[in-house]
Amino acid sequence: MIEVIEVSKSFNVGKVNQFDAVSRVSCRIAPGELTILKGPSGSGKTTLMTLIGCMARPSSGRIVLSGIGAGSLFGQQPDAEIEITSLPERFLTGIRRSAFGFIFQQFNLVRGISVLENVMLPAYPTGVNHKVLRERALTLLETFNIARHASSQVGLLSGGEMQRVAIARALINDPSVIIADEPTAHLDSRLSREFMALIEGFKSAGKTVLIASHDPIVFDSPLADQVIEMRDGALIDGSRP
Amino acid sequence: MNRSLQRHLNILDFALSSLWRRKGKNLALLAVYTLIIFIIASIVFFTQALKREADLVLQDAPDLVVQRMVAGRHDPIPVSYGTGIAAIRGVSEVTPRFWGYYYDPVTGANFTLVASDDQELKPEAISIGSGVARTSRISIGDFLPLKDIKGSPVLFSVQKIFPSSSELVAADLIQLRQEDFQRLFDFPAGRATDLAVSAGNPAELETIAAKIVHDFPDTRPILKSEMIRTYDSVFDWRSGMVLVVLAVAVLSFIIFAWDKATGLSAEEKKEIGILKSIGWETTDVLLLKSWEGIVISLSAFLFGVSLGYLHVFFFSASLFEHALKGWSVLYPEFKLTPVIDPYLICLLFLLSVGPYVAATVVPSWLAATVDPDAAMRS
Numbered sequence: 001m002i003e004v005i006e007v008s009k010s011f012n013v014g015k016v017n018q019f020d021a022v023s024r025v026s027c028r029i030a031p032g033e034l035t036i037l038k039g040p041s042g043s044g045k046t047t048l049m050t051l052i053g054c055m056a057r058p059s060s061g062r063i064v065l066s067g068i069g070a071g072s073l074f075g076q077q078p079d080a081e082i083e084i085t086s087l088p089e090r091f092l093t094g095i096r097r098s099a100f101g102f103i104f105q106q107f108n109l110v111r112g113i114s115v116l117e118n119v120m121l122p123a124y125p126t127g128v129n130h131k132v133l134r135e136r137a138l139t140l141l142e143t144f145n146i147a148r149h150a151s152s153q154v155g156l157l158s159g160g161e162m163q164r165v166a167i168a169r170a171l172i173n174d175p176s177v178i179i180a181d182e183p184t185a186h187l188d189s190r191l192s193r194e195f196m197a198l199i200e201g202f203k204s205a206g207k208t209v210l211i212a213s214h215d216p217i218v219f220d221s222p223l224a225d226q227v228i229e230m231r232d233g234a235l236i237d238g239s240r241p
Numbered sequence: 242m243n244r245s246l247q248r249h250l251n252i253l254d255f256a257l258s259s260l261w262r263r264k265g266k267n268l269a270l271l272a273v274y275t276l277i278i279f280i281i282a283s284i285v286f287f288t289q290a291l292k293r294e295a296d297l298v299l300q301d302a303p304d305l306v307v308q309r310m311v312a313g314r315h316d317p318i319p320v321s322y323g324t325g326i327a328a329i330r331g332v333s334e335v336t337p338r339f340w341g342y343y344y345d346p347v348t349g350a351n352f353t354l355v356a357s358d359d360q361e362l363k364p365e366a367i368s369i370g371s372g373v374a375r376t377s378r379i380s381i382g383d384f385l386p387l388k389d390i391k392g393s394p395v396l397f398s399v400q401k402i403f404p405s406s407s408e409l410v411a412a413d414l415i416q417l418r419q420e421d422f423q424r425l426f427d428f429p430a431g432r433a434t435d436l437a438v439s440a441g442n443p444a445e446l447e448t449i450a451a452k453i454v455h456d457f458p459d460t461r462p463i464l465k466s467e468m469i470r471t472y473d474s475v476f477d478w479r480s481g482m483v484l485v486v487l488a489v490a491v492l493s494f495i496i497f498a499w500d501k502a503t504g505l506s507a508e509e510k511k512e513i514g515i516l517k518s519i520g521w522e523t524t525d526v527l528l529l530k531s532w533e534g535i536v537i538s539l540s541a542f543l544f545g546v547s548l549g550y551l552h553v554f555f556f557s558a559s560l561f562e563h564a565l566k567g568w569s570v571l572y573p574e575f576k577l578t579p580v581i582d583p584y585l586i587c588l589l590f591l592l593s594v595g596p597y598v599a600a601t602v603v604p605s606w607l608a609a610t611v612d613p614d615a616a617m618r619s
Contacts, residue, residue, distance in 0.1 A: 051615035055518060090522060096613070097520030108515045111508075112262030117255070122519040124251035127244030133251070169519065 002029040002068075004051055004178070007061030009047050021047040023233040024061070029210060030065050031176070032224035037212040044233035045212035046181050052210065053100045053179045054084055054092040061085070068099045068176045068208070097122065101170030103180035107162045109154040109224070115141065116150040119168045126173065135173075140168040142196070147215070160191040167198060169229055177208045184215045192217045199223060249532075256532035271541055277491060278545025278593050279552070283560070285585050286553040290577035296470040299465065303336070303437035304446055306463045307453055317432035322457055326438060329452050331445040337433030343387060343415070348376045353559065354415045356422035361400075364418060368401035371604045372412030385415075390427040397421070438462075495596065512607050513543040516614035526609040527602055534601030545593075546586065554579045 009022040020046045029035045029052075037045040050056045052063060066081040074091070084095060101122075111117050119137040127192060128136075141147040144164040149157060154165060163183065170178060183190035192215060202209050202224055211218055219227055229236040248315055260267045307326065309318035323335040339356035352373060362368065367385060379385055379399055386394040403411040422428060438453075440446050450462035505513075513526055521529075553560060 047614075052304060055614035056612055060407055071609065093517075093520060093522045093613075100520075102518060104518070106516065113255075113258050117258060121255070122521075124255055125248055125521055125525040127246075127248035127251070129247055130251055167465070173520070 001031055001064075002210075003062075003064040003066075004028070004048070004052065004223070005062045005064070007048070007051060007063060009044075009051060010059045013059065019110045021233050024179040025230075025235050026061075027228055027231075027235065029208060030225070031208050032203065032206050034209045034221075034223050035226045036213070036219045036221075036224045036229060037120060037210065037228050038214060039230035039236075040214060041164050042232075045230055047233075048230070049179050049210060049212050050183060051179075051231075053102060054087075054096040055156060057092075063093070077082045079120040084227050086089070088116040097126065098173060099177055101173065101175035101178045103163070103166050103178065103183050105165040105185050107186075109162060109165060111155050112153065114151050115146065115154055115157070115165050118154055118165055119172055120138070121172075122169060123172045124213060137168065137172060140171055141165075144168050159186050160194070163187065163191070163195065164198075171213065175207070177210065178202055180209070180211045182213055182215075183211060184213060184218055189217065196221050196223060244538060248525075249528070252528050253536075256529050256536060259529070260533055260536060267537060271537055271544075274538065274541035274593070274597070275544040275548070278541055278549045278589070281589060282546045282549030283552050283558060285582070286549055286580070287558045287577070289580045289582050289585070290553065292473065292580065293580045296469070299469050299472065302465050302468060304440050304443060304465050305450060305453075306468075307436040307438055307440040307457075308461045308463065309435075309459055310461050311459070311510060317429055318435055318460065320431050320433050320436075322460065323436050325456055326436065326453055329456070330448055331440050331442060331449050332438055333441045334439040336437045336439075338587075339419055339428065340434050341422075341426060345377070345387075350376050350413050351413065353413050354417065354422060354425075354500065356419040357416040358415065358419070362416065362418055363398075365395070365397055365398040366417070367397040368403065368414075368416040369464070370403050370411035370414040373415060374399070375400050387415075388426060389425050395421075395425060409565055414560060414574065451503050453505050468479075505604050505608055512615070513605065513608045517609065517611070523606070523609045526558045527606055530602050530605035531598055534598035537601075538597035542590055542593045546589070550579070550581075553577060 004025055004027045007022060007025050008020065011019045011021060014051060025044075025048060037048060039045050047056075051058050062083055062085050064081055064083050067079040069078045072096075076081070076082075082095070084092065087095075110121065116134065116137055119140060120133050123133050124138075138147060141150055144167060145165050146157075146161055146168070149161060149165075154162060157165065163186075168182075184195055187195060196217065199209055199211070203223065213219055218224075268286075307318065307322070309316045309322075316339075320337045323337060326332060327335045328394055341354050343352045343354050344350075346351060350373075359368070369379075369385070373385075377385060381399050381402060383399050384396045386396050389395050397415075397417065397597070403414065417425075423430070435607060438449070442447055444538060446464055450464060453462045516526055516529075517523070552560065557577065
């Protein structure tokens, strides 16, 4: 469970150009469900996701995580309840690495290295044996039908292939939550539907999925358990289809 | 395997991969860095080896040499002074020495002629250094003509050539009998070039020297320790001269390395953002950049020092021997005995690896302290 309570995020606080990207947002994301954050550009979707994904701290409000396996980082039960709002960076990084898998709009793959290395990259600091890691990455690449490109450089792949590499990378540490920011922005309709089919697989595997998108193929998908609509940093509606 | 060690290995693996994908820039950097360390290491090895050779030469030098001075210039000393000096308490032996220089207009070389008390040396026979043999193209049994003071040639037969192991000392050396030496230069009878004095107790040398000056005011005693100091200052001066040139080169390199290492490209900054967003801590990024810096600078250090060692001890410092070995036309051909001073190697290591790693890590640390959500917005 991810519980967002009255969360706000402001930039340039105290200056003339202060900007409130997220304003007093509250919502709950249930485990194993697909939640869509819907809204136009600048509505605060990405900012809210970065706060939930431990990439940034809110200016006010609380975010509580439970049942995502991050408790062991604090010597507690894996599914224990943790409030992440005021944690130091080291702990936020630990949660981000173990509990969240990120799929970025621009894929954010590292150019010049192989597909296989890109997939393994998030797990390098965890100290997992390189051979084990390699096998895990190859299995993921086979799952997404891109194992033949394992030794290729990412710059040579098509948009759809790059996204599948990004998805494989997001799964390398076996996270319980997948966060995707505008994942279909650079895909045509066929590839967008293929992406949603992959999301269905994640749901079946019991993973919690959070997607920010203004693509109807995503937010109108029957897979969505909850669509949260945002505008100007605030919540318009939170409803279960 | 320990997780911490495996983390280092994983990040090192990625560091190598990162370096390789920018191989043009990094190989150029490695080449320049290796060249600088090679030059510094060569000079360190060379001067250390030369100092050692000089120390070996001076081991056999007399404790004290007494010269006669006339009008501030070195003049042949009466051999009779030896009797008075030998009477000074603490002096164990006084030996007159006969030596001088001979300019050979044919080869344009200066030879050092020394009278020897070697009983095996026949009249009008000489022992020569291999530099003399090489320059005059003569070998054992051949004759070397030397002009006497009146300009008449005197033929000396070559009886022996000194082994190449003594080349640094003996390259330009010609040994001959004392009477031949005196005849060749018309050296005044009862005089010697100088007197070599030995003392039973080296601690008394300064007192003995003072007494010699007191008893023979026209003499100048030179202590062995003064000769060692002069040799040291000569070699230090030579290495010092090169080090001044090197300092400029090293400074240029530091500016070059600083520019290369600190100039994080937009792509590198973006990559750091990506690494942070996918779960790398700031310390992980710093570890990655440290490994990159260590791989470049340590490789340059090892290549540079190894090449310097080969250059000096296997190729006789061929790149700068003419500038450093001497100013005669008789360049010695010899292999220096390897001498490595661990202190200087450690110093070279710290000065080559430390600054480069710091120049790599500091800008990365600045880039790595950005919020990881920057990658989400790129």
